[in-house]
Amino acid sequence: MSSEAPTYYKQLNTPMAFVLLSWVLSIGYVLTLLAQLFFKPETSIISKTTFAISLLCAEFAFYCSAVIAYRVWFHPLGKYPGPFLAKFTDWYSVYHCMRGDRHIDFYKLHCKYGPVVRYGPHRISMNTSKALREIYHVRSNCQKSQLFIVFSHFFKVQSIMTTLHRxxxxxxxxxxxxxxxxxxxxxxxxxxxxxxxxxxxxxxxxPIDKNNVWNxxxxxxxxxxxxxxxxxxxxxxxxxxxxxxxxxxxxxxxxxxxxxxxxxxxxxxxxxxxxxxxxxxxxxxxxxxxxxxxxxxxxxxxxxxxxxxxxxxxxxxxxxxxxxxxxxxxxxxxxxxxxxxxxxxxxxxxxxxxxxxxxxxxxxxxxxxxxxxxxxxxxxxxxxxxxxxxxxxxxxxxxxxxxxxxxxxxxxxxxxxREVLQPGMWVDKHFFPPGTDVGVSNYAIHHNIEYFPSxxxxxxxxxxxxxxxxxxxxxxxxxxxxxxxSPFGVGRTxxxxxxxxxxxxxxxxxxxxxxxxxxxxxxxxxxxxxxxxxxxxxxxxxxxxxxxxxxxxxxxxxxxxxx
Structure with a gap:
């Protein structure tokens, strides 16, 4: 597989075009409200006191709609299967973190969707030994995920477990x-x-009186x-x-x-x-x-x-x-x-x-x-x-x-x-743009029937x-x-x-x-x-x-x- 990044590379974050679209829709909504409020006040269904709240809610709704639409249908990772909710929010992962069943969920996702699963807007889980080697190899074009930065919120510096930079x-x-x-x-x-x-x-x-009985x-x-x-x-x-x-x-x-x-x-x-x-x-x-x-x-x-x-x-x-x-x-x-x-x-x-x-x-x-x-x-x-x-x-x-x-x-x-660095990275014949989090679940791959019968x-x-x-x-x-x-990890980390x-x-x-x-x-x-x-x-x-x-x-x- 070529090591060059595909020419169709797109940004992971929501493009400005979608943000502008949400603004245009919001402006249209605002103009409609203004026309109703000032030109026909006797028939207006809103009051001036609720106008600001309505405006903010409209902007928020249109913006969220634009973000969701982009992440679900136009995102560079949009072609990869996974739970619908996970395509546009990390609250999917938060839910399973709080339940304590992330490992089981990764196993189920790979059983349902195959070796490559999208489990977050910018997150990919893979379930092959080749991906395990290529992601965590000493020369792979990635670093530890930004997830590990949370450590510095409580500790002043990063440890060997959480340090991002090589x-x-x-x-x-x-x-x-x-x-x-x-x-x-x-x-x-x-x-x-x-x-x-x-x-x-x-x-x-x-321990002194060691009688031959069950303790x-x-x-x-x-x-x-x-x-x-x-x-x-x-x-x-x-x-x-x-x-x-x-x-x-x-x-x-x-x-x-x-x-x-x-x-x-x-x-x-x-x-x-x-x-x-x-x-x-x-x-x-x-x-x-x-x-x-x-x-x-x-x-x-x-x-x-x-x-x-x-x-x-x-x-x-x-x-x-x-x-x-x-x-x-x-x-x-x-x-x-x-x-x-x-x-x-x-x-x-x-x-x-x-x-x-x-x-x-x-x-x-x-x-x-x-x-x-x-x-x-x-x-x-x-x-x-x-x-x-x-x-x-x-x-x-x-x-x-x-x-x-x-x-x-x-x-x-x-x-x-692991976070993919510039200019992107090939993993087991799949190209991932910079900013993508990729990884392999130990529990999922340890129960992959291709490597472990029964x-x-x-x-x-x-x-x-x-x-x-x-x-x-x-x-x-x-x-x-x-x-x-890989219970202890592989590669340089x-x-x-x-x-x-x-x-x-x-x-x-x-x-x-x-x-x-x-x-x-x-x-x-x-x-x-x-x-x-x-x-x-x-x-x-x-x-x-x-x-x-x-x-x-x-x-x-x-x-x-x-x-």
């Missing part, structure tokens, strides 16, 4: 990558393992979230939240979830922020977002004050001290606050969600559970042998189970949009070739699945901490299987789909998640019995 993102990424380098993480492993041990002990009522059930969404946040607090700030042992800070998870959900909702209606209307339309979300900013500031100030007292390496210490190799610049205090928020939100939430999903799907698929437990027990003879390293990496079925769980229930199920079935074997695993698939099928897999996340999850799951037998508490259905939740959430063996940019979920309720 050079600035590259600088921040180099610094954050240094903080998450393997040699840095190795020095923090002891603090990770300390939290993992506490977590495993907390799965039974009395009271644990809500794994809560416990995995507490573990992930405690680990992130320890390795980032050298300051543990102590969520596993105390209730004092457990509300942080709820605040983060609502705050981030509010951010993605408000990002689709930035005018409300400009007009200071967010506190009216999104009052609680706005309050929670400011709480996230306050929390990040408090943690940053505390850690800066402890700079001389903490000698061991942590992520924040590296971020504060490292100097970019190219620009020789260090992060400012405001940038450290923004990065702190990034680590609090992204670092803990996605890891906790992946742990929860893995446990959920294993316990809803007994054959997979039994096979994985056999792999763990045959690979390790001692509990303390289970930690990051070569021996754990050789547990291929464990890795496949985690990968499959994140395919079915990705931590970020919606779209990470897309709602938990099948770890789809990630293992038959040459290394009994019941595996061909090498070509593995490569096809890998081409459409993928998650810099994904290796850390995998190591944490593998260690936790392996230790639980080594120590305990597990089962869903009899009679409980928390986390499962049901007809009561609606036709889109009726699958019993699918972990139900609510898209708040990151995932919110409840359950499953799991009982543990010492082995």
């Amino acid at each position: 050079k600035e993102h590259a600088l921040k990424r180099r610094i954050v990558t240094e903080a998450l380098a393997p040699y840095s993480l190795k020095q923090m492993e002891s603090r990770v393992m300390q939290n993992v041990r506490i977590f495993c002990d907390k799965m039974i009522d009395n 009271s059930a644990r809500n794994m969404s809560e416990w995995c979230g507490w573990l992930a946040n405690d680990i992130m607090g320890d390795i980032t700030f050298h300051r543990n939240w102590k969520m596993l042992e105390s209730e004092d800070h457990r509300d942080v998870i709820t605040i983060l979830s609502r705050g981030v959900g509010g951010l993605i909702t408000m990002a689709h209606m930035p005018r409300l922020l400009d007009l200071k209307l967010d506190k009216i339309f999104f009052r609680r979300a706005t309050e929670d977002t400011y709480k996230v900013e306050k929390l990040s500031t408090e943690r940053t100030n505390w850690r800066l004050g402890q700079r001389d007292n903490i000698k061991e390496r942590d992520i924040f210490g590296t971020l504060a001290a490292v100097q970019d190799s190219e620009t020789k610049r260090c992060l400012t205090r405001e940038e450290l606050i923004a990065e702190t928020a990034f680590f609090i939100i992204a670092g803990a939430d996605t890891t906790g969600s992946a742990m929860t999903a893995t446990i959920f799907y294993l316990l809803h698929n007994p054959n997979c559970y039994q096979r994985l437990q056999e792999e763990v027990l045959s690979s390790f003879t001692s509990l303390e042998d289970i930690h990051s390293g070569k021996q754990l990496d050789q547990c291929l079925y464990l890795h496949a189970c985690i990968t499959e769980a994140m395919r079915l229930s990705p931590g970020v199920g919606g779209i990470l949009p 897309p709602f079935t938990f099948k770890p074997e789809r990630w293992l070739s038959d040459s290394v695993c009994e019941g595996g698939v061909s090498v070509q099928e593995v490569k096809l699945a890998q081409s459409a897999y 993928n998650c810099v901490g994904q290796n850390l996340a995998y190591q944490e999850i593998m260690t936790v799951i392996a230790r639980l299987l080594f120590l305990y037998d597990m089962r869903i508490k009899p009679g409980t259905t928390m986390g499962e789909g049901s007809v009561e939740l609606g036709p889109d959430r009726c699958r019993k063996d699918e972990l139900q998640t609510w898209d708040r940019f990151v995932s919110y979920h409840e359950g499953p309720m799991v009982e543990f019995r010492p082995r």
Whole structure:
């Protein structure tokens, strides 16, 4: 496909011709009113006091009609299918953001309309592996969407997660990558393992008296979230939240979830922020977002004050001290606050969600559970042998189970949009003009039958070739699945901490299987789909998640019995 932009390129914004048309219609309406009011006052149906209101309403109505007509029938993206409402307003996206079902809606839209869907006036969702590569490739002609600017409404600067401009993102990424380098993480492993041990002990009522009985059930969404946040607090700030042992800070998870959900909702209606209307339309979300900013500031100030007292390496210490190799610049205090928020939100939430999903799907698929437990027990003879390293990496079925769980229930199920830059961009044989937001929904492509046969079935074997695993698939099928897999993103903006996340999850799951037998508490259905939740959430063996940019979920309720 030619890389040149088509000659029929048109502006995304409503052209002046349509604005002028609305003015002409308004003027005609005004002249009619004036003629009636001043030349035939005795028969006039309006009064002078209502004339101004009538004029304003007419102008507004004609203008809206012109905008809608242009966006529906004359817009350069008008040829792409999608919901009618979404063609002319982003309130369609706001509605699904508030419902928490954006990921499900993207899946349904692609099932109905095909691989290219228009879900907003200037927004396109695609559902192919080629689009995934071309949109998020390091050399693609796009940048992060203007949606991410909403972050600066609450924080003074952008973080690595929200920075739009490539050079600035590259600088921040180099610094954050240094903080998450393997040699840095190795020095923090002891603090990770300390939290993992506490977590495993907390799965039974009395860790000292390990009777061979089923213990009271644990809500794994809560416990995995507490573990992930405690680990992130320890390795980032050298300051543990102590969520596993105390209730004092457990509300942080709820605040983060609502705050981030509010951010993605408000990002689709930035005018409300400009007009200071967010506190009216999104009052609680706005309050929670400011709480996230306050929390990040408090943690940053505390850690800066402890700079001389903490000698061991942590992520924040590296971020504060490292100097970019190219620009020789260090992060400012405001940038450290923004990065702190990034680590609090992204670092803990996605890891906790992946742990929860893995446990959920294993316990809803007994054959997979039994096979994985056999792999763990045959690979390790001692509990303390289970930690990051070569021996754990050789547990291929464990890795496949985690990968499959994140395919079915990705931590970020919606779209990470990218804005097309000048002079436009070809994506999978489609040309999009500058200003278009394009992206791929993780949930939608992870359930695309072209890449994943039986897309709602938990099948770890789809990630293992038959040459290394009994019941595996061909090498070509593995490569096809890998081409459409993106729970951590792809390209230059993928998650810099994904290796850390995998190591944490593998260690936790392996230790639980080594120590305990597990089962869903009899009679409980928390986390499962049901007809009561609606036709889109009726699958019993699918972990139900609510898209708040990151995932919110409840359950499953799991009982543990010492082995």
